[in-house]
Amino acid sequence: MAVCSRCGSAIAVTKQKRVDVLISTRMLECSYDSNIDQIVLLAGDADFIPAVEVAKRRTAVVLAYGDTMEATASEELKRTCDGRIKLNQDYLADCLR
Numbered sequence: 001m002a003v004c005s006r007c008g009s010a011i012a013v014t015k016q017k018r019v020d021v022l023i024s025t026r027m028l029e030c031s032y033d034s035n036i037d038q039i040v041l042l043a044g045d046a047d048f049i050p051a052v053e054v055a056k057r058r059t060a061v062v063l064a065y066g067d068t069m070e071a072t073a074s075e076e077l078k079r080t081c082d083g084r085i086k087l088n089q090d091y092l093a094d095c096l097r
Contacts, residue, residue: 024051031055040064041081044073052080 002011023043028051030036038060041048052061063081065073067088078084085091 020045020047024048027051027055027061031058031061038062040085044071044077046074046077049074049077049080052077056080056082 002013003009004011023041027039027041027048030039031054036059039055040062041052042064044065055061060082062083062085063073063078064085064087065071065078067086071087
């Protein structure tokens with residue numbers, strides 16, 4: 001827990017630790033499950049490419065990603081996945097109907 005230097009109030013600081021490794025590990029576990037025929041990865045980081053390449057040996061991997069500058073995906077990750085879902089305003093509006 002961090003403390004504000006101006007007022008002394010506690011500030012919650014979130015840390016991302018091992019999340020990419022956990023997602024990659026779970027993706028690989030799912031690829032070996034005979035009941036799963038497709039994995040949808042909601043990410044954009046090229047660090048997932050090795051896990052995607054291994055998972056694709058057993059199942060399809062589809063990438064879901066944002067289409068804004070703040071939330072986009074690596075072009076190499078897009079090419080590596082079997083399919084792509086661009087999570088833009090039109091796609092999300094259709095989902096909310």
